[in-house]
Amino acid sequence: MPETDTLDGKTFVPSISQSLSQEKAESVETGLLLQAFQMFTSASNSLETAFSQLQIRAQRLTEELEAKNIELEKSLREKEEAQSYLRNILERLPCGVFVLDAKGEISLCNPMASEVLEQSHCISSGNHSQPLLSSEMRDYLTASGLGGNKEEVEIPVVNVDKKRFLSTSWAPLADAAGSPIGTLHIIRDITEVKALQEQGKRIERLSAMGEMAVELAHEIRNPLGSIELFSSLLVEDLSGNLKQWAENIRIGTRSLNTIVSNMLHFANPISPAFSWVDIHEIIEEILGFLNPIMKQREVNVNVKLNAQNHVILADPELIKQMMLNLIFNAMKAMPAQGSLTIGTRTIEKPGELRPACDLELKIQDTGVGIPPENLKRIFDPFFTTKRNGTGLGLSVVHQIVEKHSGYIRVSSKVDQGTTFTIVFGSRPEKE
Numbered sequence: 001m002p003e004t005d006t007l008d009g010k011t012f013v014p015s016i017s018q019s020l021s022q023e024k025a026e027s028v029e030t031g032l033l034l035q036a037f038q039m040f041t042s043a044s045n046s047l048e049t050a051f052s053q054l055q056i057r058a059q060r061l062t063e064e065l066e067a068k069n070i071e072l073e074k075s076l077r078e079k080e081e082a083q084s085y086l087r088n089i090l091e092r093l094p095c096g097v098f099v100l101d102a103k104g105e106i107s108l109c110n111p112m113a114s115e116v117l118e119q120s121h122c123i124s125s126g127n128h129s130q131p132l133l134s135s136e137m138r139d140y141l142t143a144s145g146l147g148g149n150k151e152e153v154e155i156p157v158v159n160v161d162k163k164r165f166l167s168t169s170w171a172p173l174a175d176a177a178g179s180p181i182g183t184l185h186i187i188r189d190i191t192e193v194k195a196l197q198e199q200g201k202r203i204e205r206l207s208a209m210g211e212m213a214v215e216l217a218h219e220i221r222n223p224l225g226s227i228e229l230f231s232s233l234l235v236e237d238l239s240g241n242l243k244q245w246a247e248n249i250r251i252g253t254r255s256l257n258t259i260v261s262n263m264l265h266f267a268n269p270i271s272p273a274f275s276w277v278d279i280h281e282i283i284e285e286i287l288g289f290l291n292p293i294m295k296q297r298e299v300n301v302n303v304k305l306n307a308q309n310h311v312i313l314a315d316p317e318l319i320k321q322m323m324l325n326l327i328f329n330a331m332k333a334m335p336a337q338g339s340l341t342i343g344t345r346t347i348e349k350p351g352e353l354r355p356a357c358d359l360e361l362k363i364q365d366t367g368v369g370i371p372p373e374n375l376k377r378i379f380d381p382f383f384t385t386k387r388n389g390t391g392l393g394l395s396v397v398h399q400i401v402e403k404h405s406g407y408i409r410v411s412s413k414v415d416q417g418t419t420f421t422i423v424f425g426s427r428p429e430k431e
């Protein structure tokens, strides 16, 4: 029995042609299905390919991102390192560096700059992150720097206690687009430098004056020599009061000559012209010359020339200069009355082959004496307790003794007197 179907309630029995066309339709349907299936397969294949390509790309992008991240981190670290390196340099710079923004306020300031500005009372800290510049200082900086001059400018700052000098040089700062954003300043405290410069100028002036004084001393020495010579001629020819006055002129001139010679010896290195010199002869000569004034001043002179060996290698003019300095000092220490003792003795020194000997010279006075606190300073140049003294006498004496390979000692008691002892070696050094 063929399969029946119901149409509109009526029983429908298909014919053979109907069955054939039904089969055909089914096969078309299957073909279409197959085709659709194939299309689906190929679409899903291409989707799969696209997906895997997308996956690869996503993977590559992730890797690139990671690399970029690493690079970014590295550059961030490098930037931080560079920043701390620069901050370190800025903090340790031995000069002050600070930046003023466009409004003239401090936007950056290294410790040295704040120290310099603080010491000069040019900043106040307030509640701000950066110190505040005093209006006076800001005016100076804007007038000197922003006025176009980039040279170093000196700024005098008067403090409560003293005047300080700051120096600043500057450079303009611009942003990436080139617009001005402020100024970079380098600041230094040059107060000490200025003081040294002043001192240098003073030393220059003094040394020029010193040179002039030495020339003058040379010029003075010649006429002094003539005055001394003529006054000694007068001493021989005159008598009574006139003789004494001429005597005073002679001694006064010699005293002046000693002072002038001290200056010359101090200014120029002493170079002795050695020859055999009899020290006793020199002592006699000087005392013979000074005797009249000693008598006038009632100074009692004792001479104790006990040295057996009194001929030494020395420069006679320098030895005279040395003795005159010591005797004039002794006389000035005894303004009225007193006693001056000049003595020599030989000091035997046991030697290996033949005994050597030194010559000792003592000049002793009973004058005012030297207080202990002054004793260690009397050989310093320019040390004097006299109103019109130069303080060069003993310094020159010391140099002369040294040039003769000798040594000098002093002992003194206030109000009792002073003794200078000089010992000349048996073999003075030749220049």
Ligand SMILES: Nc1ncnc2c1ncn2[C@@H]1O[C@H](COP(=O)(O)OP(=O)(O)OP(=O)(O)O)[C@@H](O)[C@H]1O
Residues within 6 Å of the ligand: 259, 325, 329, 330, 333, 365, 367, 368, 369, 370, 378, 383, 384, 385, 386, 388, 389, 390, 391, 392, 393, 394, 395, 418
């Ligand atoms: N015999 C002395 N008695 C007391 N004081 C002395 C004696 N000799 C030196 N002095 C002290 O030592 C100081 C330095 O002496 P020095 O001869 O160097 O210079 P001065 O005598 O002061 O100056 P100038 O020699 O130019 O006259 C003296 O001012 C004085 O105070």
Ligand SMILES: [Mg+2]
Residues within 6 Å of the ligand: 325, 328, 329, 393, 394
């Ligand atoms: Mg003197």
